[in-house]
Amino acid sequence: MPSLHQTSTSTDSTGLETSIGPTLVRERGQHEVFCGLTSIVWLHRKMQDAFFLVVGSRTCAHLIQSAAGVMIFAEPRFGTAILDDRDLAGLADANDELDRVVHELLSRRPEIRVLFLVGSCPSEVIKLDLGRAAERLSDRHGPHQRVLHFSGSGIETTFTQGEDACLSALVQTQLDWVEPHEPGAESALELLLVGSLADVVEDQFLILLKDLGLKRVGCLPARRGGQRLVVGPKTAFVCMAPYLSETASRLASLGCQRISSRFPFGLQGTTDWFLAVGQACGIPTDRILQVIRPAQRRAQLALTAMRPMLEGRRVFFFPDSQLEIPLARFLHDEMGMEIVEVGVPYLHQVMMAEELRPLSSDWRIVEGQDVDDQLMRCRQARPDLVVCGLGLANPLEAEGLSTKWSIELVFTPIQGFDQAGDLAELFTRGFARRARLARRIPIGVAA
Numbered sequence: 552m553p554s555l556h557q558t559s560t561s562t563d564s565t566g567l568e569t570s571i572g573p574t575l576v577r578e579r580g581q582h583e584v585f586c587g588l589t590s591i592v593w594l595h596r597k598m599q600d601a602f603f604l605v606v607g608s609r610t611c612a613h614l615i616q617s618a619a620g621v622m623i624f625a626e627p628r629f630g631t632a633i634l635d636d637r638d639l640a641g642l643a644d645a646n647d648e649l650d651r652v653v654h655e656l657l658s659r660r661p662e663i664r665v666l667f668l669v670g671s672c673p674s675e676v677i678k679l680d681l682g683r684a685a686e687r688l689s690d691r692h693g694p695h696q697r698v699l700h701f702s703g704s705g706i707e708t709t710f711t712q713g714e715d716a717c718l719s720a721l722v723q724t725q726l727d728w729v730e731p732h733e734p735g736a737e738s739a740l741e742l743l744l745v746g747s748l749a750d751v752v753e754d755q756f757l758i759l760l761k762d763l764g765l766k767r768v769g770c771l772p773a774r775r776g777g778q779r780l781v782v783g784p785k786t787a788f789v790c791m792a793p794y795l796s797e798t799a800s801r802l803a804s805l806g807c808q809r810i811s812s813r814f815p816f817g818l819q820g821t822t823d824w825f826l827a828v829g830q831a832c833g834i835p836t837d838r839i840l841q842v843i844r845p846a847q848r849r850a851q852l853a854l855t856a857m858r859p860m861l862e863g864r865r866v867f868f869f870p871d872s873q874l875e876i877p878l879a880r881f882l883h884d885e886m887g888m889e890i891v892e893v894g895v896p897y898l899h900q901v902m903m904a905e906e907l908r909p910l911s912s913d914w915r916i917v918e919g920q921d922v923d924d925q926l927m928r929c930r931q932a933r934p935d936l937v938v939c940g941l942g943l944a945n946p947l948e949a950e951g952l953s954t955k956w957s958i959e960l961v962f963t964p965i966q967g968f969d970q971a972g973d974l975a976e977l978f979t980r981g982f983a984r985r986a987r988l989a990r991r992i993p994i995g996v997a998a
């Protein structure tokens with residue numbers, strides 16, 4: 552049975568109570584989301600000296616191979632160690648086999664600085680203690696090559712949570728903590744951007760932050776796994792995506808200060824992000840607005856061109872990427888779309904506080920999923936656009952609904968002012984495609 556919540560309150564890391572306005576419904580039932588292994592697709596591109604070794608089954612190997620494709624021109628930076636039932640006839644043998652595979656890989660590929668053992672959900676793998684294996688292998692291959700572990704299991708994670716689990720593991724090894732009175736304290740970061748961004752997008756943010764006067768800004772993950780980042784009690788951090796709650800908790804428990812902000816999607820979201828970050832770092836508001844004004848103008852121009860294709864149309868979000876609420880906010884506030892329903896795999900109210908705060912009770916946010924009920928509501932509503940996972944897109948297209956794969960929104964650079972137009976354009980593609988098909992296919996024939 553779904554449960555209804557009109558409003559609720561929670562407490563963030565500063566102890567302040569946050570209130571939210573939209574109607575929240577919790578739903579439990581069959582859900583359709585990718586597992587956390589999928590995050591390897593974008594993480595291996597970001598961290599150039601990292602290797603992701605999935606410890607899993609043939610299903611895991613197929614998923615990762617078909618999602619990430621085959622690397623033809625370069626040495627691969629992901630792979631799967633396939634475990635079968637018979638490998639676990641003796642767990643000691645399985646550990647020996649894992650050690651052998653890792654040793655061979657790291658000996659042959661000295662350029663790998665961080666190797667992630669990525670856990671999966673087959674019962675054979677769950678029996679293995681990958682945390683202990685990572686420690687054992689780090690002792691053997693460190694300090695030049697480090698072995699970490701995180702879970703990408705479909706039982707524990709949805710696909711973007713894989714990144715959260717990975718970055719959380721990196722916190723313990725990529726960050727060096729210094730107290731204010733210790734040597735090196737002066738080199739501690741002022742600001743840490745948390746979340747994997749395309750390099751070009753990361754550079755845009757770093758340039759604007761430098762123009763604001765922030766000199767020591769770092770990124771987690773760093774582009775090189777071997778890179779060390781120095782942080783201390785004066786280091787503030789800000790998350791670039793809403794699904795990084797475990798990493799945020801870890802940084803907060805170290806003693807870093809979390810900046811609560813909207814997420815940088817669209818002109819308004821990115822403006823609010825810079826205002827929140829700048830103000831937390833003591834920069835006057837008029838200075839922030841002065842620095843970001845040219846980028847705001849570019850974003851405004853791009854969005855004005857896209858708005859007529861989206862304005863007045865109705866959109867329905869199935870739960871998948873965790874980006875649903877900020878993206879729905881962007882489509883509603885900046886593109887004039889009507890929001891029918893926003894599904895999210897889970898709702899972290901503290902991470903999402905700044906996004907939820909301005910929403911009215913007209914918004915219906917469904918946490919979790921009962922896929923049959925949700926499909927029924929979607930069919931009844933007949934929205935103009937459905938944002939959903941790959942598994943639901945084809946059947947809904949066959950029923951005449953336009954869809955957008957939510958996974959595309961994670962693979963594509965969409966954060967920041969200069970990507971605002973691209974973000975809007977992603978949502979227009981389904982309409983453009985359907986219009987092209989309508990010109991070729993008589994009305995009444997399913998596309």
Ligand code: SF4
Nearest residue numbers: 586611614671672705
């Ligand atoms: S981790 Fe689990 S859900 Fe993901 S591919 Fe492997 S078996 Fe499937």
